[in-house]
Amino acid sequence: MDRLSYSEEYRQLQKKLSEMEKENTLLRKKIEEKDWLWDRRLTAFQTINVGMIIFDENGVIRDINTCLCDVFNLKVEQVVGRNITHFLHQKERSMIRKHINNLKNISGLARSVLPLTVHNKLHYFEAMTSRLPFEMGFVTIIKNITEEIEKEREKEEKQILYNEFFTEVLDGIVLWKETGQIIAANASALKIFESTKEQLLTSKISDYIYKKDKRYAEIVMNLYHQKENREELMFLMPNGQKKILEFTTKLHSVEGLNMSIFRNVTERYKMEEELRESKAMFENIFEEVFDGIIIWDQHYKIIDMNKAAERLLSKSKECLIGLNLLSILPSAKSIGEDIKPKLVNVKEDGQNRGLYTVKFPNKREYTQLEYRNKFNIYSGLSITTLRDITENAVLEEQLRKSSTLNVVGELAAGIAHEIRNPMTALKGFIQLLETDVASRENEMYFSVIKSELTRIESIINEFLLLAKPQAVKKVKSDLTQIMNETIELLHAQAVLQNVQFKKHYDKAIPMVYCEPNQMKKVFINIIKNAIEVLVDGGEIEVSIELKEDYFHIAIRDNGKGMSKEKLARIGEPFYTTKEKGTGLGLLVSYQIMEDHQGKVTVESELGIGTTFHLQLPIQRTE
Numbered sequence: 001m002d003r004l005s006y007s008e009e010y011r012q013l014q015k016k017l018s019e020m021e022k023e024n025t026l027l028r029k030k031i032e033e034k035d036w037l038w039d040r041r042l043t044a045f046q047t048i049n050v051g052m053i054i055f056d057e058n059g060v061i062r063d064i065n066t067c068l069c070d071v072f073n074l075k076v077e078q079v080v081g082r083n084i085t086h087f088l089h090q091k092e093r094s095m096i097r098k099h100i101n102n103l104k105n106i107s108g109l110a111r112s113v114l115p116l117t118v119h120n121k122l123h124y125f126e127a128m129t130s131r132l133p134f135e136m137g138f139v140t141i142i143k144n145i146t147e148e149i150e151k152e153r154e155k156e157e158k159q160i161l162y163n164e165f166f167t168e169v170l171d172g173i174v175l176w177k178e179t180g181q182i183i184a185a186n187a188s189a190l191k192i193f194e195s196t197k198e199q200l201l202t203s204k205i206s207d208y209i210y211k212k213d214k215r216y217a218e219i220v221m222n223l224y225h226q227k228e229n230r231e232e233l234m235f236l237m238p239n240g241q242k243k244i245l246e247f248t249t250k251l252h253s254v255e256g257l258n259m260s261i262f263r264n265v266t267e268r269y270k271m272e273e274e275l276r277e278s279k280a281m282f283e284n285i286f287e288e289v290f291d292g293i294i295i296w297d298q299h300y301k302i303i304d305m306n307k308a309a310e311r312l313l314s315k316s317k318e319c320l321i322g323l324n325l326l327s328i329l330p331s332a333k334s335i336g337e338d339i340k341p342k343l344v345n346v347k348e349d350g351q352n353r354g355l356y357t358v359k360f361p362n363k364r365e366y367t368q369l370e371y372r373n374k375f376n377i378y379s380g381l382s383i384t385t386l387r388d389i390t391e392n393a394v395l396e397e398q399l400r401k402s403s404t405l406n407v408v409g410e411l412a413a414g415i416a417h418e419i420r421n422p423m424t425a426l427k428g429f430i431q432l433l434e435t436d437v438a439s440r441e442n443e444m445y446f447s448v449i450k451s452e453l454t455r456i457e458s459i460i461n462e463f464l465l466l467a468k469p470q471a472v473k474k475v476k477s478d479l480t481q482i483m484n485e486t487i488e489l490l491h492a493q494a495v496l497q498n499v500q501f502k503k504h505y506d507k508a509i510p511m512v513y514c515e516p517n518q519m520k521k522v523f524i525n526i527i528k529n530a531i532e533v534l535v536d537g538g539e540i541e542v543s544i545e546l547k548e549d550y551f552h553i554a555i556r557d558n559g560k561g562m563s564k565e566k567l568a569r570i571g572e573p574f575y576t577t578k579e580k581g582t583g584l585g586l587l588v589s590y591q592i593m594e595d596h597q598g599k600v601t602v603e604s605e606l607g608i609g610t611t612f613h614l615q616l617p618i619q620r621t622e
Contacts, residue, residue, distance in 0.1 A: 051125075051142035054132070059084045059100045068142055072118060089117050103129055103138055113145070124149040172262035175254055180204035183257055192245065192264050194237040205260065210234040210242060227251045232265065244269045292386035300325045300343070303381060312369065312386050314362050325384070333357040333564075339371050339384075346373040346382070356386075365601065366390075419456070427453055474513040474596075479544055479551060479616075480505050482516055486523040487542065490531060498537030499530075505544045512551065512618060518592045523555075525585040526612050530557040533610070546618075553614040562604040570602050 051068030055061050064079050072087060084100070085093040095114070103110060110129045115122055129140040172189030176182045185193075185200050193200060193208060209216060211234060223229045228250040235245050246265045253259035286293060292309030296302050302321050310317055313328070320328060325343065332338035339356040346352055351374040359366045370387045377383050430449055487501055494501065530540050538558045545552040562570075570586060593600050597617050604610040 051144075052139065053084075053142065054137060054139045055084060055100075056137035057100070057104055059097070062137060071142075071144065092116055099127075103131075106131060113149075122146075174200075174205065174260045174262065175257040176205060176260065177257065180206050189262060192243070192262050193235075194239050194241060199238065208235045208237065210236040223249055223251070232269075242266075290387075292388075294325065294384045294386070295381050296325045296384065297382070298380055302328075309386060312367070312388060314360055330358050330360060333359070333366055339369075339373075342371070343373055343384070346375045350375055355389075423453065423456060474515055476511045477514050477516045477519070478509070478511055479514075479519070479553070480509050482519050483523055483542060483544065483553075486520050486527060490524065490527055493528070494531050494540075497531050497534055499534050500539050502539060502541040503543070504541070506546045509544060509546055509551075510618070512616070514596055514616070515592075518595070522589040522592050522614070525589045526555050529585070530555060530559070530610070533557060533559040549618055551614075551616045551618065553616065554611055555614075556609060556611040558609040561606040561608050561610055563606060567602060567604050
């Protein structure tokens with residue numbers, strides 16, 4: 001019995017041992033499976049591409065993966081066993097300690113964003129923390145979300161900026177759909193369109209267009225073709241006010257909506273229109289003013305000039321702009337009348353003025369100009385004005401001569417009257433004496449006396465001609481015949497002086513109405529003076545040319561010529577260069593030409609000779 005009982009116990013014990021071995025085998029398998037799973041977890045922990053860290057409740061690091069070590073530029077062996085705060089900046093340690101204390105109370109997954117300084121630059125990390133089993137501490141997955149945070153912040157800043165811009169900008173901003181319906185508008189737009197927000201949001205932009213014409217249609221077409229534009233149009237506001245608005249439109253600009261920015265340019269447009277009108281007015285005044293105006297810079301370069309200046313200089317604006325003013329102005333008649341020294345000195349004086357007598361290349365006579373120079377009138381530009389006073393100077397000279405002629409005429413009338421009566425008596429008694437005294441010895445004396453009395457009578461007649469202009473009876477005459485008769489009359493005197501005549505007449509010179517004897521007197525006076533000047537002989541060239549509306553008669557000698565001072569006094573009463581001259585011959589000739597509405601001008605140059613130019617208007621009827 002005891003033996004049986006012992007065997008039974010042994011069998012039971014073996015059975016238990018067998019069961020225990022099975023349990024041990026199963027336990028070893030489970031342990032091996034757990035070790036394999038743990039190895040896989042450790043491998044994943046190290047190879048995952050997000051940062052992971054395992055730490056206890058005091059913040060001591062138990063493990064860390066290489067991904068997180070790379071972020072902080074550390075090695076695993078340098079980190080494990082150290083407190084997390086050891087690797088942080090002083091100002092960030094208290095934040096992390098507080099964060100670890102808060103983790104002690106979590107039951108699930110805790111999410112937070114931690115700002116940490118890495119490599120002297122602030123970064124933002126998203127931390128997802130979970131408690132480990134068996135009081136093993138905490139595991140945290142850390143992801144660098146700095147880029148996302150910065151983008152979100154930039155987006156928020158842009159949104160704030162856009163909101164501020166939309167509400168505070170002075171220009172009107174309108175957002176509208178493809179249908180034209182207005183969706184949003186800022187306060188400036190409400191002010192520009194003279195509308196309430198309710199009115200504007202129930203309207204279309206096209207409702208405010210004043211005139212939907214061809215130009216409006218082109219603007220719309222161009223907008224949908226180019227997707228953006230910038231234009232100006234007239235708009236009609238609800239209160240009846242018209243405004244010119246400048247607008248910039250861009251399609252699909254804000255969240256699929258079209259945006260138009262409006263600016264009221266009505267006042268600017270009016271100002272620009274006034275400026276354009278003012279500019280046009282001043283340009284017209286500048287161009288049409290009678291005085292010549294030349295604008296030049298600090299280097300005397302011509303910047304602009306008006307039409308009057310073009311006429312005075314006989315050159316177009318296009319040819320002169322850009323040239324040096326000093327180089328294009330001819331030298332004056334005398335040094336005292338030259339404008340160039342005044343132009344040079346105006347930089348110091350500020351302004352100056354004077355007279356400028358000059359002969360331009362394409363003009364035969366001198367032109368007398370009154371000029372004014374003013375330096376730096378605007379932005380480095382200076383101005384010169386030129387006024388042609390030639391006609392005024394001629395009128396003044398004519399007035400002076402006329403006054404002199406009046407005095408001479410009154411004096412001549414008195415002298416002629418007082419001399420003529422005794423002269424008549426003298427001529428009568430001389431004729432009586434000549435018949436009574438019939439002696440050859442006295443015949444020569446009587447001849448001289450009668451010749452001199454005839455000369456005195458001729459002078460008296462000239463006096464009377466000046467004192468009382470004769471009625472001119474013009475008849476149809478041939479100028480060439482009158483000139484030929486004059487030359488024939490003076491031929492003998494010319495031969496004695498060894499003077500030769502040269503004649504140049506245009507063919508088919510027409511007949512003209514004039515007083516032939518007076519014209520002959522003019523020719524005689526001028527040709528006779530030319531013969532007397534040619535003491536050593538010479539040539540006198542006579543020409544008659546037919547111009548468009550006058551005859552040009554030129555009498556030219558190759559004598560000694562005259563100085564400018566003598567030339568200026570030609571034609572004055574009693575002025576003569578001859579020893580026995582009276583100074584009345586040319587004066588009478590000038591008077592005769594004036595009676596025929598003609599003109600006399602004289603050119604002379606020392607050592608070359610003198611030329612008288614006679615202009616006689618063509619009179620084809622009596």
